[in-house]
Amino acid sequence: MSRTAPRAIEAAREALRIEAQALSALEVGASMQGAVEAVLACSGRVVVMGMGKSGHVGRKIAATLASTGTPAFFVHPAEASHGDLGMLTPPDLVLALSNSGESDELAVILPVIKRLGVKLIAITGNEGSTLGRHADWVLSSRVEQEACPLNLAPTASTTAQMALGDALAVALLDARGFRPEDFARSHPGGALGRKLLTHVRDLMRQGEALPRVGPEAPFTEMMKTMSAAGLGCAAVVDGKDHLLGIFTDGDLRRLVERGQDLRPLTASQVMHANPRTLQEHALAVDAADLMEEARITVVLVVDTERRLVGAVSSNDLLRAKVI
Numbered sequence: 001m002s003r004t005a006p007r008a009i010e011a012a013r014e015a016l017r018i019e020a021q022a023l024s025a026l027e028v029g030a031s032m033q034g035a036v037e038a039v040l041a042c043s044g045r046v047v048v049m050g051m052g053k054s055g056h057v058g059r060k061i062a063a064t065l066a067s068t069g070t071p072a073f074f075v076h077p078a079e080a081s082h083g084d085l086g087m088l089t090p091p092d093l094v095l096a097l098s099n100s101g102e103s104d105e106l107a108v109i110l111p112v113i114k115r116l117g118v119k120l121i122a123i124t125g126n127e128g129s130t131l132g133r134h135a136d137w138v139l140s141s142r143v144e145q146e147a148c149p150l151n152l153a154p155t156a157s158t159t160a161q162m163a164l165g166d167a168l169a170v171a172l173l174d175a176r177g178f179r180p181e182d183f184a185r186s187h188p189g190g191a192l193g194r195k196l197l198t199h200v201r202d203l204m205r206q207g208e209a210l211p212r213v214g215p216e217a218p219f220t221e222m223m224k225t226m227s228a229a230g231l232g233c234a235a236v237v238d239g240k241d242h243l244l245g246i247f248t249d250g251d252l253r254r255l256v257e258r259g260q261d262l263r264p265l266t267a268s269q270v271m272h273a274n275p276r277t278l279q280e281h282a283l284a285v286d287a288a289d290l291m292e293e294a295r296i297t298v299v300l301v302v303d304t305e306r307r308l309v310g311a312v313s314s315n316d317l318l319r320a321k322v323i
Helices: 003-023 030-041 052-067 108-115 130-133 156-176 180-186 190-199 219-229 249-257 283-294 312-319
Strands: 046-050 070-075 092-099 119-124 136-141 233-237 245-248 298-302 308-313
Touching: 003 119, 003 156, 030 119, 030 136, 030 156, 046 052, 052 070, 092 156, 092 245, 108 119, 108 130, 119 130, 119 156, 219 233, 233 308, 245 298, 283 298, 283 308, 283 312, 308 312
Parallel strands: 046 070, 046 092, 092 119, 119 136
Antiparallel strands: 233 245, 298 308
């Protein structure tokens, strides 16, 4: 280990201590309550603004709001002065971030925001600043010191801004009764989205890809059907496709282990009656749970009259990244 390493580690620990202390000193009260109520009453969007590091934090806050049920987007204050302010409409609400509250790019557009009658929430470390005075609600992000040893680089102050933005988003999420299903609709490409939005009908095998035989089918015919489908099982159905049972690779292995002559047997004699099933509107994650619980790799899908309509395997779930 180099001679500078212990000093660097200690500096990192000190930075974490300062930032943790800054977060523990933050307070929320009437201003947060007012901000939450204002956003809930807003019929437009939350337009987030900030310069420099505050702008980077603002982009993240806008993304968090949008993904948790509050329509929001980020507008760069400098670009707002050159036409992008046209994105702002009277039903909207502005959330502006500035540690000093004196950012020139923000200050120049604050009078325009007020003339439009747009409500303004400020996250700032200086409540008496230009931004603080224009704001309808101020969420104080004031910190005693930055984690930077020079007390210059925005570190603890931006952490405080981020935390207040998260606190606002969580308060709104709770007030809206936001559910995992709502979150999933904003994240269809994520793991949660796949689990909560993918249904059995989206993955199940149907038609010719679904191995099925009648109850009187000879054992050899059933094995050919299983092999052709490559699903590791065959469903046994009556003449109207009502499910009677299932025969799987595991059932075959157990019969072979007993040394039984299989050639004279029929599907109804070897099938497992009343197998576990799901309906096509069930979530794919329900199929995964059922497979794990029953220690099976295939679930048959039936309609309300227990007619066979499909099948889904663990491989299907893996390909869809449900499991």
